[in-house]
Amino acid sequence: MGGMERDVDPPGFPEVESATRRLEGIVHRTPVLTSRTLDRMAGARLFFKCENFQRSGSFKFRGACNAVFSLGREEAARGVLTHSSGNHGQALALAARIRGIPAFVVMPENAPGIKREAVEGYGARVVFCAPSLEAREREASRLHEETGAVFIHPYEDPRVIAGQGTAALELLEEAGDLDYLAAPVGGGGLLAGTCLAARGRSPGTRVYGAEPEGADDAFRSLRDGCLHPSIEPRTVCDGLLTSLGRTPFAILKACCAGIRLVGDESILRARRLLGERMKILCEPSAAVPLAVALEAPFFPEGARVGIILSGGNTSLDAR
């Protein structure tokens, strides 16, 4: 991708605040739900920010919108481009449709039909390539040169990170004082944005990342102080397979209290509880922070804990 993925200055709290203003009226202000039963099980008071109800089905819509609506008019007219076939692809497609500009999503030719349909359903053009990272980046690069569309990285882009932080900002506003915030970590955009929001609005709130044991690169990276790539990750959390990004890593090093690991079995149990007890559907990735809260239990007795339920793009079969 050459110049498209150059190092960038990480965003700060002011960028999260201006994202909030930019997203007003476009992004759903999702509800904050609570459950006495889950509180009892965790020995803490949990406040769930329901980004599974967000437009396009996940928090990714916040970052994608912030990027799309930050573009100048001429730049925007050429469209936007990404190579995520997951939630970011859907989110970018919807954001572009709302702004009325083209979106291109590069996808491996073996991607499930349902992902293609979701992205096309939001009006984006899907471009197929061979199923390798190299082919994906080559195709994105070619499309960029051909169309001039702006590449929007799913978690390195500072506008995306700032946008993701708006979820935590709303949660802090609605739930009041929180002792902790917890969010899942894959590429790190959500967790980094959450850290920025807490640092700016509620510096006493400690922010934890929640990561599957089988994809523990963020845990290892923060522990060792250097970026470890995710090698052959194995987890049911298909949204958390990517490696931690450089820009999020810089933010996490400065203001994340730590990463907690948890196994797939606990994650699936937490997801089942969200269905049985709270009647809401989540993707497995979204259940990782609750799984952390229920293990041990992790948070001190009676602590007030905000949890970002990251998304709900999942099959209905919530086993």
Next chain:
Amino acid sequence: MGGMERDVDPPGFPEVESATRRLEGIVHRTPVLTSRTLDRMAGARLFFKCENFQRSGSFKFRGACNAVFSLGREEAARGVLTHSSGNHGQALALAARIRGIPAFVVMPENAPGIKREAVEGYGARVVFCAPSLEAREREASRLHEETGAVFIHPYEDPRVIAGQGTAALELLEEAGDLDYLAAPVGGGGLLAGTCLAARGRSPGTRVYGAEPEGADDAFRSLRDGCLHPSIEPRTVCDGLLTSLGRTPFAILKACCAGIRLVGDESILRARRLLGERMKILCEPSAAVPLAVALEAPFFPEGARVGIILSGGNTSLDAR
């Protein structure tokens, strides 16, 4: 049940208002969710009052609480009693636990283990009887004489009806002007309470009942102006098998705009859409009003329609 099911004066709007005050701090103020996709499909603006997130898993908690907290101290001390093994049984058990009084729930001995566990999980005493209406009423009567516990009927009790109306009152407050309100109808407590709330707070709002084709006794009763019992009802909506009650019927005759029938296939499709598009789990009964909204479509283009999503006590398998 003899004297326990005598004819009663139907409640009015003042009773709904005082229920609102009585339930404050006990009942969840459930969120109102919207979905642009479902709006497009229905050609109307839909506002979903999420009683599937209500404590005990359904709106029934409102009515049960209003009844339980209306009792005088001495009367309450003897406990409460019902013979519903469904949502009302669970709701009454939880309401009684909160007030700190005994609850007795009569259940047929062939009731599914999961219903017994749910009721016992809320601390009520389950009493089994033979699986017939007669045996159920005889057992309830015996228990009443033995313990003095107050029988709380699931939809004839005016305190229960008034309590159910508080959901619509909150919805009208939050969503602002609504052209229509729609609620499922089984025994009729929820629909009657909804009618009272609309008549008192927003007289221009037309209230419709939504009923499965295979359990159309409310439709026939309102059409003919006399109460028809539900005979061998057949529907996936296990919460709507009961016959319309006398007290609700009196209210519906006076202020319900009509009952719309819809088939099980449409109901299951609506329920699937609530999962796929809104990421929430409902029981089939709760999806009946959405099924009505999507058929034809029923509501005029652009109308503002409030829908009571009555409950979420369902298996996770939301097909």
